Amino acid sequence: MEMTSYKMRQNNLLEKIEEGAFLIPSNKLMHKSNDTEFPFRQNSFFKYFVGFEEADSLLVLCKRRNGEISRHLFLQGKNPEMEMWMGKRMGVEKACELLEIDFAYDNTTLEENLPKVLGGIENLYFDFFNKELSESIQKCVQTLSRQRKSKAHKPHSWHHSIDLMGRLRLIKDQNEILAMKKAAKLSDIGHRAAMALSAPGVNEKEINDLLTYLFSQEAGEGAAYDSIVAGGENALILHYINNNQALIDGDLLLIDAGAQVNTYASDVTRTFPVNGYFSEAQKELYQIVLDTQKTAMSFMKVGNSLSDIHKETCLSLIRSLIEAGILKESAEEALESGSYRKYYPHGTGHWLGLDVHDESPYLQKGNTGKLQDIPLEEGMAFTCEPGLYFPKNDEAIPTQWRGIGIRIEDDILMTNNGALNLTSSIPKEIKEIEEACHAEIKDILAKCDPLPLICK
Helix, strand or coil, rough: CCCCCHHHHHHHHHHCCCCCEEEEEEECCCCEECEECCCCCHHHHHHHHCCCCCCEEEEEEEECCCCCCEEEEEEEEEECHHHHHCCCCCCHHHHHHCCCCEEEEHHHHHHHHHHHHCCCCCCCEEEECCCCHHHHHHHHHHHCCCCCCCCCCCCCEEEEHHHHHHHHHCCCCCHHHHHHHHHHHHHHHHHHHHHEEEECCCCCHHHHHHHHHHHCCCCEECCCCCCCEEEEHHHHHCCCCCCCCCCCCCHHHHHEEEEEEECCCCCCCCEEEEECCCCCCHHHHHHHHHHHHHHHCCCCCCCCCCCHHHHHHHHHHHHHHHHCCCCCCHHHHHHHHHHHHCCCCCCCCCCCCCCCCCCCCHHHHHHHCCCEEEECCCCCEEEEEEEEECCCCCCCCCCCCCEEEEECCCEEEEEECCCCCCCCCCCCHHHHHHHHHHHCCHHHCCCCCCHHHCCC
């Protein structure tokens, strides 16, 4: 039988160690109010390595000194009464067959069976910051320590596993890329619809609700994160999620929103005029940010790093700020002093995948043992999001630019031929944006499958 991508990922992880066990928990249902829970969202590492969507599970991957590998899964047992309320469970009996696991256990037997699984293992790899998991491991090790007559090795070395697991997630396989492309397609529809719906008097909430709805079409699972729909000065709040103010004629609207497919995220930002037309001042500032993004993308080459891209992005913005008279020092001095951060306070990009900010390392040990940036390789996915944010009361800013926030963000897949922009179809040139703002929203929604009710 052909090996699944999940089993291959498990093998790739176990190849990183000589001996030991990885303990990877699922997420738990989170209490919302009284007897209700928040919608369940699987732990990204658990999803990546086993692809199982149930809560209250634990994957244990073991590799012994002789090279023997075993895969163990603790999961919820079948319970007709609970399943009537909460939904069907896979159960222990089917887990080995359906998930390519060697041994499956009811999760109520964790305290009894985990010591048996880890007997003879010396090194344990897990997330130190997961308190409940750490407590379970501590109990297990205490149980094994009391077995003084046993000649089997006992766990004595604990390792924080996140960087090691996250390093594998940096390189996306074809299934991951397909999910991210589908998420990008839904994000395209959502942003185009938002541009068409935007008008003076429309509330940010209306646009947010439309985005959420469209991100749930086809294979979509809704928004990958809390969408930012920020009109006017709200764009100066980097993580503005109130999304409840009426849009004002003459303002810009910044939308940072992306769809999710199979837990894989899209992360896109577009900034456009509420009334569908950029003013001359808005055009000038918008073009600075857009040109900067194009500069950043020119440095997206295998071997460069996200830090290299960020440095060139900062220099591009700094030069524009100097030319506008906002910064009074040289570009090199501004880069060194960080004075530009008042207007560009965030990074240019971050890893993207199962998490919007994918939990992968940015640094690795070099030949000398010192930490250095991870160079870009084919299959890495990340964002590119330069921006400028000008406070309304900052007298260093030209009057016509005060109170404006602009960010442009796209999703990038690294290839050996350069950067592939997964979200390039979403309008961002000035002419394209103005045309999109005047499009008929029904024409955009009519391209959805299934067709939204508003079009029927």
